[in-house]
Amino acid sequence: MPAVLGLTGGWIFFQRKLGVLALSSSLIGVALASVLLWPMLFPTQIVGGLAMSLILAFLGIVFSLPLGILFGVGRTSSLPIIRRISNVYVEFFRSIPFVVVIFLFYLNLPYVLGNNTQFQAVVLALVIFTSAYVAEIVRAGIQSLPRGQTEAARSLGISGTQTMLSVVLPQALQNMIPPLVGQFISLFKDTSLTSIVAVLELTGVARGIQSRILVANFEVFLFTALLYFGVAYGLSRLADALEKRGPVAR
Amino acid sequence: MTQRNSILQGVLLLLFVGVLLLVGVQVAEGIARNKIGVDWSVFERKASYGNDDVNYLAKFFQALWFTVRISLLSIVLALLLGIVVGVSRLSSNPVVRGVSSFYVELFRNTPLLIQIFFWYFALVAALPEGVRLALGDALGNAFNVPGLGEAVIASVGALSIYTSSYIAETVRAGIQSVPKGQFEAASSLGLSGTQSLTQIILPQALRVVIPPLGNQFLNLTKNSSLVHAIGLSDLFFWNVQVQSGEGQGVVAIISITLGYLLLSLTITGILNLINGRLTLPSR
Amino acid sequence: MTQTPHESKHLESAPDIIVARDVHKYFGSFHALQGVNMTVKKGEVVVIIGPSGSGKSTFIRTLNRLEPHNKGEITIDGIELREGSNLDAIRREVGMVFQSFNLFPHLSVLQNVALAPMKVRKQDKATAEKGAMDLLERVGIANQAAKYPAQLSGGQQQRVAIARALAMQPKIMLFDEPTSALDPEMIKEVLDVMKGLARSGMTMLCVTHEMGFAREVADRVVFFDQGNIVEENTPEGFYANPKHERSKLFLSQILGH
Numbered sequence: 001m002p003a004v005l006g007l008t009g010g011w012i013f014f015q016r017k018l019g020v021l022a023l024s025s026s027l028i029g030v031a032l033a034s035v036l037l038w039p040m041l042f043p044t045q046i047v048g049g050l051a052m053s054l055i056l057a058f059l060g061i062v063f064s065l066p067l068g069i070l071f072g073v074g075r076t077s078s079l080p081i082i083r084r085i086s087n088v089y090v091e092f093f094r095s096i097p098f099v100v101v102i103f104l105f106y107l108n109l110p111y112v113l114g115n116n117t118q119f120q121a122v123v124l125a126l127v128i129f130t131s132a133y134v135a136e137i138v139r140a141g142i143q144s145l146p147r148g149q150t151e152a153a154r155s156l157g158i159s160g161t162q163t164m165l166s167v168v169l170p171q172a173l174q175n176m177i178p179p180l181v182g183q184f185i186s187l188f189k190d191t192s193l194t195s196i197v198a199v200l201e202l203t204g205v206a207r208g209i210q211s212r213i214l215v216a217n218f219e220v221f222l223f224t225a226l227l228y229f230g231v232a233y234g235l236s237r238l239a240d241a242l243e244k245r246g247p248v249a250r
Numbered sequence: 251m252t253q254r255n256s257i258l259q260g261v262l263l264l265l266f267v268g269v270l271l272l273v274g275v276q277v278a279e280g281i282a283r284n285k286i287g288v289d290w291s292v293f294e295r296k297a298s299y300g301n302d303d304v305n306y307l308a309k310f311f312q313a314l315w316f317t318v319r320i321s322l323l324s325i326v327l328a329l330l331l332g333i334v335v336g337v338s339r340l341s342s343n344p345v346v347r348g349v350s351s352f353y354v355e356l357f358r359n360t361p362l363l364i365q366i367f368f369w370y371f372a373l374v375a376a377l378p379e380g381v382r383l384a385l386g387d388a389l390g391n392a393f394n395v396p397g398l399g400e401a402v403i404a405s406v407g408a409l410s411i412y413t414s415s416y417i418a419e420t421v422r423a424g425i426q427s428v429p430k431g432q433f434e435a436a437s438s439l440g441l442s443g444t445q446s447l448t449q450i451i452l453p454q455a456l457r458v459v460i461p462p463l464g465n466q467f468l469n470l471t472k473n474s475s476l477v478h479a480i481g482l483s484d485l486f487f488w489n490v491q492v493q494s495g496e497g498q499g500v501v502a503i504i505s506i507t508l509g510y511l512l513l514s515l516t517i518t519g520i521l522n523l524i525n526g527r528l529t530l531p532s533r
Numbered sequence: 534m535t536q537t538p539h540e541s542k543h544l545e546s547a548p549d550i551i552v553a554r555d556v557h558k559y560f561g562s563f564h565a566l567q568g569v570n571m572t573v574k575k576g577e578v579v580v581i582i583g584p585s586g587s588g589k590s591t592f593i594r595t596l597n598r599l600e601p602h603n604k605g606e607i608t609i610d611g612i613e614l615r616e617g618s619n620l621d622a623i624r625r626e627v628g629m630v631f632q633s634f635n636l637f638p639h640l641s642v643l644q645n646v647a648l649a650p651m652k653v654r655k656q657d658k659a660t661a662e663k664g665a666m667d668l669l670e671r672v673g674i675a676n677q678a679a680k681y682p683a684q685l686s687g688g689q690q691q692r693v694a695i696a697r698a699l700a701m702q703p704k705i706m707l708f709d710e711p712t713s714a715l716d717p718e719m720i721k722e723v724l725d726v727m728k729g730l731a732r733s734g735m736t737m738l739c740v741t742h743e744m745g746f747a748r749e750v751a752d753r754v755v756f757f758d759q760g761n762i763v764e765e766n767t768p769e770g771f772y773a774n775p776k777h778e779r780s781k782l783f784l785s786q787i788l789g790h
């Protein structure tokens with residue numbers, strides 16, 4: 001992978017500065033890609049930048065699912081207080097920028113979680129923020145089901161909770177998989193914002209390199225962008241394929 | 251409402267408020283323990299950044315206004331670019347189609363922050379000297395950030411291109427959402443191509459496009475908070491200054507949260523108004 | 534009351550199982566049900582007909598409170614339907630079959646039928662599936678039990694829907710145009726199941742324009758127009774010489790003359 005990136009980067013570099021040897025910039029590319037991918041620049045780091053981004057995104061989406069389902073179902077509840085709490089939660093986090101949430105949690109949550117819990121605070125920020133978007137996906141998934149599904153279940157005497165658990169959610173969850181992959185892609189890109197509170201994920205490492213060497217800015221950010229692109233584009237193909245397979249047949 | 255439901259709601263409400271209180275109290279204690287203090291009079295202190303001699307309150311509104319202006323300019327550019335690219339994606343010319351698809355995929359699948367850095371550290375520097383200086387001066391002055399014109403170019407460039415790739419998808423989906431039968435019905439009634447487009451297709455496509463488009467405007471405004479990373483004094487920049495320069499992180503984050511809420515609610519309000527007008531009656 | 538019950542059924546001595554008095558329903562300012570009165574005896578088969586939009590669906594949906602009524606009284610098997618009454622208990626007694634089947638697409642045919650007995654009656658899986666198989670046998674599609682709804686024809690889906698409703702052993706079955714979404718060649722297989730059910734003594738309210746069905750098994754035909762009952766008659770009486778002008782007009786329209 002780094003070699004391929006190196007060659008591509010080298011080619012672009014070659015195009016830009018005709019006359020510079022493509023080979024040498026390919027070497028720069030390989031070196032850069034390695035630094036971006038493996039934890040070699042910062043001694044405190046245990047995984048590389050890209051790995052860190054993926055870990056953050058993965059933790060974020062996994063833990064946001066239960067919360068997102070809770071608030072998403074809450075938004076469709078017939079009980080006004082539950083609906084209102086869920087609406088406020090979702091609308092609040094969708095109305096403010098992600099960096100604000102990250103900053104807020106990063107600075108204040110260690111008071112609750114204890115010393116040296118900045119990392120946990122950042123993960124929690126990803127979870128809370130993402131769960132508001134997941135809640136929207138859940139709500140849309142539920143409301144896109146034909147009303148007849150609930151009516152059929154209720155007319156059999158199945159309780160509201162049971163209808164949600166055994167009729168509505170199984171279908172809604174299946175329809176929600178493509179948008180959830182989309183949400184994961186967004187989250188993966190958004191992990192770049194944690195570099196603003198000095199988390200050493202891919203963007204943080206890139207900025208570290210850039211501010212140390214102060215040359216080859218073009219190459220540093222190009223390679224970083226290509227790494228993000230590779231993952232995000234690959235996943236978006238996957239989401240498309242899932243979507244093509246279509247919602248549950250009915 | 252049955253009694254069981256009322257009890258359930260009460261318990262959940264208590265639980266929710268309880269969690270909020272618990273976290274709030276702990277944070278408040280932590281703040282007190284670390285002698286940070288929450289001093290709202292920080293608004294009256296003279297700002298330690300910028301060379302105009304004003305207090306943080308004035309700076310807050312300057313920052314809010316900056317966020318609004320840079321968002322508005324980027325929205326207009328994003329809309330124009332997005333429409334062009336979106337229509338190009340439906341072009342019958344495979345080259346046009348390919349290029350516009352590449353554009354959309356490339357910019358949608360790369361983080362905005364990286365794009366901002368890329369513009370700032372690489373692209374703007376690569377602009378021809380004359381263009382860079384002239385445009386930089388013009389934008390720097392227009393946005394009251396003399397000397398930071400290049401950062402403005404980079405920010406507006408990155409924000410508008412990033413958002414345009416989403417708008418392009420919205421536009422494409424909007425046009426495709428109008429069933430082919432509508433074109434056929436319009437032309438079989440004897441409407442001309444332009445008439446079909448303006449009387450039949452666009453009014454229907456717009457109904458589909460406007461809600462997600464509004465969402466993109468909202469996103470762009472929130473995303474403009476990233477321009478602080480290349481030194482532009484927007485709302486988030488103000489927050490960082492008040493937090494690190496004055497040690498008033500709590501006041502700072504509450505203030506900008508309210509600032510962004512105000513912006514978002516305003517945009518949402520306007521959008522709801524427009525959507526209300528556009529919705530067709532149905533059962 | 535204009536009903537002339539089937540001799541063989543002894544409906545005079547049967548208890549009332551559905552009593553609806555002065556039922557009103559509003560959708561916003563639209564007055565969809567304008568004071569409907571109807572009493573149904575245990576074991577009676579009632580066919581409801583009337584023009585589209587006359588409130589037929591709305592009425593039968595108020596009987597299991599899928600649509601709460603705004604005014605009047607509905608009593609099902611002695612229990613009044615109102616805010617706070619034990620709806621799930623009443624709905625267990627009242628089965629419903631919809632025009633659009635509304636099978637659960639993520640469950641197999643067998644699971645569709647066994648779901649409610651398991652979740653509501655708390656039957657174990659084996660018992661519920663055994664009961665479900667018996668019912669599928671009865672509606673003639675036991676061999677399709679493992680398939681998913683999307684793999685069945687419309688007529689088969691509707692028969693599964695009937696089996697699903699029967700699995701709760703309801704005392705009353707409501708049908709809302711069960712054959713209107715079906716191709717002509719499938720209508721018969723569904724009607725045959727319904728006729729069998731009628732002959733077995735089930736209390737049935739059927740919104741349907743199938744005249745053959747009404748003549749063969751209905752005890753009474755009820756004609757709806759503009760949110761109320763305009764005529765009640767025996768099937769023979771209703772189709773041969775309707776009493777009301779609007780019934781005549783409607784019949785002449787559906788019979789095509």
Ligand SMILES: Nc1ncnc2c1ncn2[C@@H]1O[C@H](COP(=O)(O)OP(=O)(O)O)[C@@H](O)[C@H]1O
Nearest residue numbers: 533560563565584585586587588589590591592
């Ligand atoms: N959910 C609803 N919201 C608003 N109007 C409704 C609703 N359901 C039914 N109606 C109206 O009530 C009237 C009766 O509808 P319905 O009972 O479905 O008629 P039928 O089944 O006799 O064709 C119709 O005019 C219909 O438009």
Ligand SMILES: [Mg+2]
Nearest residue numbers: 589590591710
């Ligand atoms: Mg109907």
